Amino acid sequence: MERYYQPEIECAPVEQIKALQDERLVKQVKHVWDNVPYYRKKMEEKGVTPDDIKGTKDMYKLPFLTKDDLRIAYPYGLMGKPLKECVRIQSTSGTTGKRVVAFYTQHDIDLWEDCCARAIVAAGGTDEDVCQVSYGYGLFTGGPGLNGGSHKVGCLTVPTSSGNTERQIMFIQDLKSTILCCTPSYAAYLGETMKEMGLTPDQIPLKAGIFGAEAWSEEMRQDIQNTLGIKAYDIYGLTELSGPGVSFECSEQSGMHINEDHFIAEIIDPNTGEVLPEGTKGELVFTSLTKEAFPLLRYRTRDICVLTRKKCSCGRTFIKMAKPMGRSDDMLIIRGVNVFPSQIEAVLIAAGYPANYQIVVDRVKNSDTLDVQVEMTPEMFADNVGEVKKRQAALEAGLRSMLGISAKVVLVAPKTIARSEGKAVRVIDKRKI
Amino acid sequence: MSLNQISVFVENMPGRLQLLTDALAKNRINMRALSLAETSEFGIVRIIVDDLEAAVSVLKEESFIYTVTKVLGVAIPDEPGGLNRVLNVLSGRSLNVEYMYAFLGGKDAAHAYMIFHVQAPDEAVSALSEEGITCIDDGNLANL
Numbered sequence A: 001m002e003r004y005y006q007p008e009i010e011c012a013p014v015e016q017i018k019a020l021q022d023e024r025l026v027k028q029v030k031h032v033w034d035n036v037p038y039y040r041k042k043m044e045e046k047g048v049t050p051d052d053i054k055g056t057k058d059m060y061k062l063p064f065l066t067k068d069d070l071r072i073a074y075p076y077g078l079m080g081k082p083l084k085e086c087v088r089i090q091s092t093s094g095t096t097g098k099r100v101v102a103f104y105t106q107h108d109i110d111l112w113e114d115c116c117a118r119a120i121v122a123a124g125g126t127d128e129d130v131c132q133v134s135y136g137y138g139l140f141t142g143g144p145g146l147n148g149g150s151h152k153v154g155c156l157t158v159p160t161s162s163g164n165t166e167r168q169i170m171f172i173q174d175l176k177s178t179i180l181c182c183t184p185s186y187a188a189y190l191g192e193t194m195k196e197m198g199l200t201p202d203q204i205p206l207k208a209g210i211f212g213a214e215a216w217s218e219e220m221r222q223d224i225q226n227t228l229g230i231k232a233y234d235i236y237g238l239t240e241l242s243g244p245g246v247s248f249e250c251s252e253q254s255g256m257h258i259n260e261d262h263f264i265a266e267i268i269d270p271n272t273g274e275v276l277p278e279g280t281k282g283e284l285v286f287t288s289l290t291k292e293a294f295p296l297l298r299y300r301t302r303d304i305c306v307l308t309r310k311k312c313s314c315g316r317t318f319i320k321m322a323k324p325m326g327r328s329d330d331m332l333i334i335r336g337v338n339v340f341p342s343q344i345e346a347v348l349i350a351a352g353y354p355a356n357y358q359i360v361v362d363r364v365k366n367s368d369t370l371d372v373q374v375e376m377t378p379e380m381f382a383d384n385v386g387e388v389k390k391r392q393a394a395l396e397a398g399l400r401s402m403l404g405i406s407a408k409v410v411l412v413a414p415k416t417i418a419r420s421e422g423k424a425v426r427v428i429d430k431r432k433i
Numbered sequence B: 001m002s003l004n005q006i007s008v009f010v011e012n013m014p015g016r017l018q019l020l021t022d023a024l025a026k027n028r029i030n031m032r033a034l035s036l037a038e039t040s041e042f043g044i045v046r047i048i049v050d051d052l053e054a055a056v057s058v059l060k061e062e063s064f065i066y067t068v069t070k071v072l073g074v075a076i077p078d079e080p081g082g083l084n085r086v087l088n089v090l091s092g093r094s095l096n097v098e099y100m101y102a103f104l105g106g107k108d109a110a111h112a113y114m115i116f117h118v119q120a121p122d123e124a125v126s127a128l129s130e131e132g133i134t135c136i137d138d139g140n141l142a143n144l
């Protein structure tokens, strides 16, 4: 039976959710206008005042915020509450050097932890569970967010934080952890290590995993589910909006329900900024409805995504977002073709290679080169150069048909590609353009 | 009667081969024969060791990718035409030699030892012994 953390809102009629969003948006725009001069100025430049925003139908009138705005306004320029009322910051590295620092009041933290608790309950968590949080604790939102959610659900929380694989496995075994929260690449690594130790899935007490903070593919999910003997659930979030729990997966495992009482999601054309109809692929934009200390309106995530509102078998009525198909930041343009690391990952896993890989892009004599470094496995190795090269060529053919451009496969020794205990470095772009 | 060879994957980069020889040396495993097949990016190091089991467990421990293959170890009379005689026997049975390399040193001055990779090593062993040519196996490696 499906269980919910806050069924009254998670399963509310869509009209009720939309009415709540209208009401909260009007209030939030007024809060921002009154308290965030940086955004007020942007509104004035566009000739918009809070009076123009009567509900979500007027959202398109509001200016966007981008990572650039966060950089310009760093560190205090987008705050909606005086520092005196804030109790916490979290931070993530920005793409352009300056870090992103987000502020929280106690109220903000409470609501964020509720969102994480919804994700844990959707993954089957109850107060009977032992929830091991192997996301990093500290500035990174992963650890603190899931830690708070786990407390709210009443799980026995094991705050291992990231790293120290041996100790992670010891706690999983000794404390019989049933839920694991970490990045998918670390989950894959833990699974691989436990397999090497001779542990079969039925000897591993875990039953569910909540994995996010980096891109992963459906194939990688299958991989993790098989080695750990669990159901693997996706979770999505951004430090700018709170952290993990902006959206989360339910038992259907077919997209993440967005916590619509706290966030409004839009899909826009990344080039024109025009709002696109539901079901269309485009850039995901979020407006936070309830955050007091760091209330971002129409924040462009750079994630390429699709939204769909369909009746979900889990009973939740929140709109669902697909797994982001790539970040427009991660998207590589190689010889004029858009390439997402997730596409490369899918080919590797389908061919039986580990999900640990690195993409090296370079420019030689004015032409882009794409190397995919793959770790050799016992299954792929043979005592015959010709045979190994044949397998390498087959993989290159698979990549060419998926990407539309040729890639060179470089076979490397196992464990030579750095394992991520935080976010994986998948792409090295050496081009100087 | 069989001789086992370990083939190890190494990247074609400075120092990678030495990682392998280091791991074996540290564990006092004696290499009796070695050959390297390489491309510009990777190589396959083929070795014959005096203690197969110990070598395999070291490689596993150190996360090397390897595979164990049956090969032919042949005692070739150290005289003109010695190798030719062996090859004659094999080609007479249509046993194609995919690669071959020399065995390192020996206490036996009358013979040179060579490692051959053929599709059907067992058949090759019996064909050679019918012609009075001796083959070696894992068991008598240490005496050579």
Ligand SMILES: [Zn+2]
Residues within 6 Å of the ligand: A250, A251, A252, A257, A312, A313, A314, A315, A316
């Ligand atoms: Zn659902």
